[in-house]
Amino acid sequence: MAQYNSYILVCGGTGCRASQSELILQNLKEAVERHKLQDIVQVIRTGCFGFCEKGPIVKMVPDNTFYVQVKPTDAEDIVREHLVKGRKVERLLYVNPETNEQVPDSKHINFYKKQLRIALRNCGFINPENIDEYIARDGYVALGRALTEMTPESVIKEIMDSGLRGRGGGGFPTGLKWQITRKVKAPQKYVVCNADEGDPGAFMDRSILEGDPHSIVEAMAINGYCTGATKGLVYIRAEYPLAVERLKIAIRQAKEYGLLGENIFGTDFSFDIEIRYGAGAFVCGEETALIHSMEGLRGEATVKPPFPSEQGYKGCPTNVNNVETYANVPVILLKGAEWFSSIGTEKSKGTKVFALAGKVNNVGLIEVPMGTTLREVIFGIGGGIKDGKKFKAVQTGGPSGGCLTEKHLDLPIDYDNLLAQQLFPEARTSGQTVRRADFQAKPADEQVRDIRKNILPDFICRHAPPPLSIPAWAAFSPVPRPAGVAPGSASAGT
Ligand SMILES: Cc1cc2nc3c(=O)[nH]c(=O)nc-3n(C[C@H](O)[C@H](O)[C@H](O)COP(=O)(O)O)c2cc1C
Ligand code: FES
DSSP states (O other): OOOOSEEEEEEOSHHHHTTTHHHHHHHHHHHHHHTTOTTTEEEEEESOOSOGGGOSOEEEETTTEEEOSOOGGGHHHIIIIIIIIOOOOGGGBEEOTTTOOEEOSGGGOHHHHTOOOSTTTTTTTSOTTOHHHHHHTTTTHHHHHHHHHOOHHHHHHHHHHHTOBOTTTTOOBHHHHHHHHHHSOOSOOEEEEEEOOOSTTOOHHHHHHHHOHHHHHHHHHHHHHHHTOOEEEEEEETTOHHHHHHHHHHHHHHHHTTSSBSSGGGSSOOBEEEEEEEOOOGGGGSHHHHHHHHTTSOOOOBOSSSOTTTSOGGGSOEEEEEHHHHHHHHHHHHHOHHHHHTSBOSSSBSEEEEEEEESBSSOEEEEEETTOBHHIIIIIITOSBGGGOOOOEEEESGGGSEEEEGGGTTOBOSHHHHHHHOSSSSOOOSOEEEOOHHHHTSOHHHHHHHIIIIIHHHHHHTTSOSOTTSOGGGGGSOBOOOTTOOTTTTTTOO
16 A cells, blocks of 8 residues: 655535536646656545635645635645755745735644544535545544444444534434334334535535535434445435535445445444435425335425324334534544533534535635534634625525624524524524625625515425425425325425
8 A cells, every 4th residue: 555745635616616616636736747756745635624605726735725716727736845945835824814814834823723523524625525524534434343242222322422412403312313223113114314505605525425425424324223224325416426426425425435334343233324315395394295206206394293203204213313413423433422512512412514615715615513602613714705895694594594783793603592582483403694795784684585576486496396485384284194296296305
């Protein structure tokens, strides 16, 4: 196996790819070869680094030099100056806007200093298309330990004790959901990963799947072991082609390594994962609508109970969890429930990933401990509002989320506080969108009216049956499951 001294990590997330990061990668590889460094320097395509605002990003390891807004033509300079001559390419370093000084490495960039990356632990560090890199960072150790050293009950207890709650919005205790699914007796059960992510501006789940797909594969298998399911399904919107591609590669590699399939780790546990595609209807992120969509029915929500854990896909008990929820699972088993529950607030443990979008300076993907204030997120990490404008409001959690205004800036973000502030009945905590400038000039309550008027209908009427004039909230009211609806019609909504 080759021994490398240095690594050049190139962001291969969707944002940076849109700014030619693939060409940068190619040019860096060619420059490395031109300088005959290929035996000691490896160029690696990673997932999103989080700091998308400054993309495309190239990071040098081991010294963590962080080059921003790199162009394909910078490749030669990076290799010649940094690697051959041993001096940083200063014009590509990040400049702290407060001090106007260049920052030598990622560890000293404010955007990162205030974050704690658990779900995003591997994003921007490993090549998501190489299972060996995931394994080198303790990948699949949690699955091995669960299967060979723990009972399903003890794994569930660990997840329960950790305090992990569903990151898809409802905040339901994850361990409890697994226990409920486990207790239902049925010959066939399913594990579902909800990767629909319909909220505007949200890209947490996509980035995790693009940057660390094996963590989801591993967590779903652990879930299968606990609940008694042998089949896993990832429901992902077809407009996430890169995430789909990397997930396919991860599933294929896991099968090749015997980490999916029959008798995993030599035990009698067998588990497999398939992908199901959504057509991009917001409501299909709701778990009952998602299940109907996978069944080929119209993607609309139905009354609970029965909950999917009792009666879900094809009438079988189905454990549905969100991508980010799963991303926390392997690391909880590795580091322990006590470690995880020491992070966050009394009732909301661990961290939360947020996609910062809109009129904030540092657009990107961040992960902070639960309980971090909105001020810290918007100003400390997000760098404040663009062009020094006044903060007006933050919309959290997409169309079914709510708007938080200036008076909420010092509110610690956790499930309970956000639920208490919600403007709509189904609380979601999955994204944060700093309102656009065209909302800034208006009073906050007017912004909320605008959101109801302009955004909600777009997300609802696209998939609602005619007439399109139904009130916005009606689409969120669960309706009894329609009997005898012909399968195959607009399976994921249209
Ligand atoms: C209208 C609506 C849309 C939703 N969209 C999503 C989504 O895109 N992704 C998601 O994980 N959960 C979504 N949910 C929540 C799911 O119904 C479900 O609670 C969640 O996937 C369970 O996973 P968790 O316990 O890990 O959060 C949505 C809920 C509603 C009411
Ligand atoms: S896509 Fe490159 S930093 Fe996010």
